[in-house]
Amino acid sequence: MNLLLLTPDDLVTPAQACIHDSRRLRHLHEIHKASPGEELTVGMTDEGIGRARLIELEKERALFEILHLDTPPPPALPVHLLLALPRPRMLARSLENIATMGVKRLTLLHTARVEKSYWQSPELQPERIEAHLRLGLEQARDTVLPVVDLQPRFKPFIEDQLPAALTGHRALLAHPGIGESCPRGLPMDQPVTLAIGPEGGFIPYEVERLQTLGFEGIHLGPRILRVETAVVSLLSRLF
Amino acid sequence: MNLLLLTPDDLVTPAQACIHDSRRLRHLHEIHKASPGEELTVGMTDEGIGRARLIELEKERALFEILHLDTPPPPALPVHLLLALPRPRMLARSLENIATMGVKRLTLLHTARVEKSYWQSPELQPERIEAHLRLGLEQARDTVLPVVDLQPRFKPFIEDQLPAALTGHRALLAHPGIGESCPRGLPMDQPVTLAIGPEGGFIPYEVERLQTLGFEGIHLGPRILRVETAVVSLLSRLF
Structure with a gap:
């Protein structure tokens, strides 16, 4: 935690905040070893x-x-990440990484190789998702929560919602073995939609549907990365 | 595990291998759900x-x-990674990421902001280090174990060993707020030594010593990444 991230609910007056939750309190007590009078970075x-x-x-509380x-948060990445829902344990770390890297728009998508049971995971409760995103923001000293939507049905999303969301975006599909090597250093004023498949990848039908919508295939070479690692690797290379 | 990584000890004849360890067996039984007659990717x-x-x-065994x-492993990165020893939990994931990304030379280094107790961690036992590296190799479908050395004393290492190790290398020091933005797409035929500090960074004295040896400062912008994430981010951008 490189920043203590406050919410409007923490404010007792416009100039005073009080926190009660065990996670932030434990950090202040055990990691930061803070003491009264000390100044901390907050957002x-x-x-x-x-x-x-x-x-x-x-x-029980810190005041x-x-x-x-008055310092603005760090710049966001101009990217809408379209991520096949990872297995719950990977989802947690992926959400942290996504928030840390500066993604502000995330869609978690069902695809053929996503196990249906993942959609029942308690990790998908909005407060659990937000908790992981907050950890990632605190790491990066950011304050702006990413907007996350869940799309448990591939075809209706691809047909009814995605085309409009792609307006003005360059659409990239990270998939081993297709297209060009992942581009580097894209301009920050060009919005990008980046699709990343599940363990095992998109199936050929899904690749074809996305390509029909204008997605360009990109790859990272012969090494297969875990989803949480691929997210960091792709974003670091693209931006 | 995208590849079953064998060792010479697994061979019962030049053309037969038998494994007994619970980790690989559990993977075959539970994740891969393999059955006799099936072909698998091995290395x-x-x-x-x-x-x-x-x-x-x-x-108890698989034969x-x-x-x-006869397929060669994927190309290695031309990098010697000089990493301040991370806290044990982060070390495990960092080792996996390092092996997955293709680093073949790793030095774990003491610096002022590395807690001395980390050097007592059981995670530093050679067999524990190797186990994490093997997980990373199996993820990336690589076979070549990185060479790892431990340097629990900063000054003797910097003075007596590092100068010779830098011969022919471009030396880069990842440190927030100094030098240039991290370069992109370096040539694969130029060896690089990349130094990454601990949580909290190198202290000014260490930065100065490394700069005196020819290290160029590079940074990834205003976001502070966890060590395991910074490793992936830097390597993805550099190569």
Whole structure:
């Protein structure tokens, strides 16, 4: 946690915040070993970054005086990530990485090689998704929560929603063995939609449907990466 | 596991291998759900990749006929990674990522902000390190184990060993806020030594010592990445 991410609910006055949750309190007590009087880097969800002074730190609560919140968060990546739903354990780490890297738009998609049972995972509860995204933001010193939508049906999403979402976007399909080597250093003013398949990849029918919509195949060479690693590798190379 | 990585110890004859360890057996039983007669992708440690046919699969052992091992492993990255020893939990995942990405030379280094207790971690036992590296190789379908050395004293290493190791290498120091933005797509025939600091970074004295040895500072922008993520991000951008 390189930044303590506050929410409007934490505010007791416009200049004072009080936190009660065990995760942030434990971090203050055990990792940061904070003490009253100390200044910390804080951010307000979806707003600015700044400093706060710890006034009281008890087992059950921490009270802060907010000194300022006027630094803008780091720039976002101009990307809409279309990710085949990973297995629950990988989903957690993928969400953290996605938030840390600066993605602000994520669609979790069903594809033929996504096990149906993954859609029943408690990790898909909105508060669990948000918790992982917040961890990623705190790591990167960002404040802006990504917007996430779940698309448990491939065909209706591809046919009814995706075409409009692609307007003005360059569409890239990361898939081993097709297309060109992943491009490098794309311009930050060109929105991109990046599709990443599940373990085992997209099936040929899905590749074809996406290509028909204008997706260009790209690949990272012969090494097969885990989804959470592929997300970081692709974003680092593209932007 | 996208490849079953064999060792010479697994060979019962030059064309037959038998495995007994619970990790690989569990994978065959539970994830791969393999059955006798089936062909799998296998590799021999530090040698080629090919196919093997499963002859017997029991609870305690699996017997394979090796059909061929004539495909070379994927190309290595021309990089010597100099990594401040991460906390044990991060070390495990970092080792997997390092092996998956194709690094073949890793030095784990003490720096001022590495907690001394990390050097006592059981994760540093050679067999534990190798186990994590093997997981990473199996993910990437690689066979060549990285060479790892431990350097628990910064100054003697920097003074007595590092200068010779840098001969012919471009030396890069990943450090927030110094130098240029991380370069992209370096030539694969130019060896690179890449230094990555601990959580909290190198201290100014260490940065200065490394710069004196010819290290160029590079950075990834304002976002602070976890070590295991930074490794993937830097390697993906550099090569």
